[in-house]
Amino acid sequence: MNEDIRLHGIERVRPATAQDAIPAVEVVRQSIIVLCAADHRNDRATLDRWLANKRPELFESWIAESENFCVVAESEGVVKGIGLLHGSGEVRLLYISPGYQHRGLGRGIHSALEGHARSLGLPKLRLESTLLARKFYEALGYIPAGAEKSRCGVLRVYPYEKPL
Template sequence: MGIEIRIAVPEDAFAACDVLRRSITECCVADHQHNPDALTAWLGNKTPQNVASWFVSPANHALVAERDGAVVGVALLTQAGKLSLCYVLPEALYSGVGKALLQGVEAQARAWGVSVLRLNSTITASKFYERNGYILAGKEKSCYGLECDFFWKKLNACETTDPSPRKRFCNCTGQ
């Protein structure tokens, strides 16, 4: 009945896509308010093909959470220090899955030398991020048109077991 966090592989894309779509549709009602246009925009890029491409991109670090062999959560971190995804199935809420995924991406961010992690949160998940040390810095519009909360967290410089972290991409210097 434990949770296993592991690196996502393309073969996880269908299950991860199901997690994303169900979590958005069922758990984020306060955000989309059953507005079909908002849901269509939000779910538009949540296809197995897109998810698989996110998993194999060298600029991303994707994790899945498994319980009893089934994918129950998914998270995606970019090398630029943005947490792009952190979603769990409705039946996995409040069971430690989200926190385990968050700890996994924070560890990878430290390994990459990322000192500040940032994210746009749904209204639904804002309290979760606050409980995990993230600081609310204001409101933003998401790319799918909904208002979201902008959070950030300064990461401490804990040592990593990875002796050769990958170079992080920084859009501001043109590298």
């Protein structure tokens, strides 16, 4: 991805940099805490486990890893979304800030990740969705790819894949 993807004039998707670590991690943490409440059911142990590796120094290592492709979505110049694709075809992160859903940020992030996957010649994308995000991924063309699994305590995830 050599260029930014412009969305609705004030919103864009661009490659992540180390300077995005703090705001990007805050997006992920707030999205999990607020938007995924139905998934973690406000279970403190589940939240603690889910958030344990969501730290700026780890984010910096994730974007520095050559196997990862990471983008951020901005609204009015502020990071409001994050996506990370591993070279294996696994979408490992796709989070939007509370209050910024349904603005095209998630679709823009996904478009950038999918475009990169296609440029690598990957046959499909894979991910594990929360219950909350299933409709979003299904609207993007993902299909169920296995039985639900337990993660981090009470959290349930659902394997999905999308042929490219």
